[in-house]
Amino acid sequence: xxxxxxxxxxFKPEDITATINALKENPAMAKFEWRVRNKxxxxxxxxxxxxxxxxxxxxxxxxxxxxxxxNGEPPILLGxxxxxxxxxxxxxxxxxxxxxxxxxxxxxxxxxxxxxxxxLSGDWDAQGFLGLDPTVRNGYKQIHIDFKIEGDLTDSQKxxxxxxxxKSPVYDIVTHGVPVNIGLQEPEAVA
Amino acid sequence: xxxxxxxxxxFKPEDITATINALKENPAMAKFEWRVRNKxxxxxxxxxxxxxxxxxxxxxxxxxxxxxxxNGEPPILLGxxxxxxxxxxxxxxxxxxxxxxxxxxxxxxxxxxxxxxxxLSGDWDAQGFLGLDPTVRNGYKQIHIDFKIEGDLTDSQKxxxxxxxxKSPVYDIVTHGVPVNIGLQEPEAVA
Numbered sequence: 001x002x003x004x005x006x007x008x009x010x011f012k013p014e015d016i017t018a019t020i021n022a023l024k025e026n027p028a029m030a031k032f033e034w035r036v037r038n039k040x041x042x043x044x045x046x047x048x049x050x051x052x053x054x055x056x057x058x059x060x061x062x063x064x065x066x067x068x069x070x071n072g073e074p075p076i077l078l079g080x081x082x083x084x085x086x087x088x089x090x091x092x093x094x095x096x097x098x099x100x101x102x103x104x105x106x107x108x109x110x111x112x113x114x115x116x117x118x119x120l121s122g123d124w125d126a127q128g129f130l131g132l133d134p135t136v137r138n139g140y141k142q143i144h145i146d147f148k149i150e151g152d153l154t155d156s157q158k159x160x161x162x163x164x165x166x167k168s169p170v171y172d173i174v175t176h177g178v179p180v181n182i183g184l185q186e187p188e189a190v191a
Numbered sequence: 192x193x194x195x196x197x198x199x200x201x202f203k204p205e206d207i208t209a210t211i212n213a214l215k216e217n218p219a220m221a222k223f224e225w226r227v228r229n230k231x232x233x234x235x236x237x238x239x240x241x242x243x244x245x246x247x248x249x250x251x252x253x254x255x256x257x258x259x260x261x262n263g264e265p266p267i268l269l270g271x272x273x274x275x276x277x278x279x280x281x282x283x284x285x286x287x288x289x290x291x292x293x294x295x296x297x298x299x300x301x302x303x304x305x306x307x308x309x310x311l312s313g314d315w316d317a318q319g320f321l322g323l324d325p326t327v328r329n330g331y332k333q334i335h336i337d338f339k340i341e342g343d344l345t346d347s348q349k350x351x352x353x354x355x356x357x358k359s360p361v362y363d364i365v366t367h368g369v370p371v372n373i374g375l376q377e378p379e380a381v382a
Contacts, residue, residue: 009233010235030317032314033312034313036310042200043200046286046307048282050279056267067279069260071284071291074246074253077246078206078295084241085225086284086287086361087288087360089281089283089287090364092280093281094277096237096276096280099237101320104235117228119226120229121226122369124223125221125223126223132214132218137363138359138360139360140360140364142370143369143372146373162373167320167329170281171329173365176328178331178365179366181333182338184337
């Protein structure tokens, strides 16, 4: 049995229970709108500001300033390594989401974990998005993620942890896809 | 007509042509393997190292040190805003990839653009990944991306630019999904 207020994997199990009970009572609290604003700089370089979002029934104000994150491209893709490139950020988001989802659900089940490391790779063929071969898709053909999990864990518990990781929102997004609406904002009318 | 070596949208059109011709001659050069290594820190905080990749027929060595990028969670999701959260990184990657793909294809067509800004939002319901409502998916229900494009452009050209953006690898990944293989590395044998 865990002592009250003791953290498991960096979470207090009673905080997880309280969150779940709050959402059961008021499911509207579970709705979130995540937002990103991005601006092109030059060539393959652009920058996102990430700060506000809606969640828990209100606009979140916990971030006093924006996270600023740059996309770039390596020289072989005609850039100057101004940042990781967008397809690398997909692997980063997938790694982070599967890891967080795993350790959160493990905490809710009282399973402490010592360490989690992942290595990801994504197979991509530039012929797709350049229109050179119609049989090649534009995005990744396949993604591999390898977990290394340490702790006082049975093989069966490790398999359970992998099943927790598969509840990850980004895992769902990447494996099943999401509808994307595209809008084109009209320029402001000139007086 | 563009003068030789003049940049369009930060790219030299002859560099784009040279790249396309090289890939037409040797399609194996178009194969890339992108890689990310991630390590859990605590709770909803984890960190990726992004450096090496395979592309253009060889291991890339253009990055002398890794990009280091953190995932975090806001307090409402039991974190301390250690970084943007993983689903926000998906919007960041989508924005960046659609923007870069647009301006690259525009450069190849000799269409100069003055500015591109995007605003993205993703609708997400926490009931899904917490297992509270089986009718709610774990990932985004829907993503919206709004473009604001400035330049000496006709409406028809702006529509063409939006169609270029839809060639984006991340747009393909996010709208169509990708198979993800999961491996579990065995711990090293103890001597």
